[in-house]
Amino acid sequence: MFTHTAIANLNALELMIYNYVIKNKDKVMYMTIRELADAADVSTTTVMRFCKKMGCDGYSEFRIRFKLSIEQEIHQPVNFGVGEIVSFFNSINNKVFEELINQAVIHIANADRIVFVGAGSSGSLGKYGARFFSNVGKFSNYIDDPYYPVSTDTFKNSVAIILSVSGETQEILRLASQFSLHACKVISITNSETCSLARMADFNLSYHMPQTVVSGRHNITTQVPVIYILEAIAHRLAKIHLSK
Structure with missing residues (x-):
């Protein structure tokens, strides 16, 4: 019931409710609206707005639909991150997210060069992305040094795929600005579409x-969604490469 489009439209307070709900599924289905508001540290009005954005007329409908969605899920062993990851894949299993992937492919397909950019764990994922894209016939390299110099001619007709969980790391924002300044298209993969890098x-x-x-x-937010997004884009690029 949590679609990618609905989640993307949540504000900061509503995201607090969403994060609490997916981490406490067994509790939430039995909570009153006041109990959920107190647990998520928001007002009952914010809970009602959240329910509306999830396509429900009110909290009662939300709780019923949420309980039904839980009952329909395949029960898995309780491991770290399983609930959050399952919720992610449920949220993107729709045409809206597929179209977003297709739009990313359109941006990338005709570029002469792909550069992955990231620092820390995002830098490691950039290295993985560059190797994976190269495997499907789209030569790519990576930059995991946030102080890397960006010159005028080097990145002409290129696409920089910049990875960042927070999207607020100053060194990464500086690099993004430099790529844009030198006519290099920037695609960001971030945890939130309201962060500075996304904008x-x-x-x-x-x-x-x-x-x-x-x-x-130390940010240890799961990066499974990033790997999925990179591989989904690469597989579509592979189809384009094979059709030529």
């Missing part, structure tokens, strides 16, 4: 996963 990019794909930060600064 700077020519095109954004977001995955809306609950963020997990340890020790106040």
Whole structure:
């Protein structure tokens, strides 16, 4: 019931409800609206807005539909991240997200060069993306140094695919700005489409996963959605390459 389009339209407070709901599925179906509001640290009015955005007339309908969706799911062993990942794949199993992937492919298909950009774990995923895209016939490389110099001619008719969970890392934002300045198209893959990087990019794909930060600064938010998005784009590029 949580579609990618619906989640993308949630504001910060409504996302707090969504994150609480998918982490506490067994509790939520029995909660009153006041209990859910208190648990998510929002108002009951915000809960009602959330329900409306999920396509429900009110909280009672939301709770019934949510309970039915839980009962229809295939029960899996309780492992870290399973609920969140299942919710992600349920949310993108629609034509809207498929069309977003297709739009990304259109941006990439005719580029002479693909450059993956990221720092930390996103840098490692950039390296993976470059290798995977090269496997399907679209030569790519990666930059995991946030201070890498971007010159005028090097990235002409290129696409920079910039990966960032928060989309707020200053060094990455600086690189994105430099790519745009030198006429290089920017595609961002971020956790939120309202972050600074997403707003700077020519095109954004977001995955809306609950963020997990340890020790106040180490982001260990699951990157499974990013891998899926990269591979989905690459497979479509492979079809284009084979048809030529």
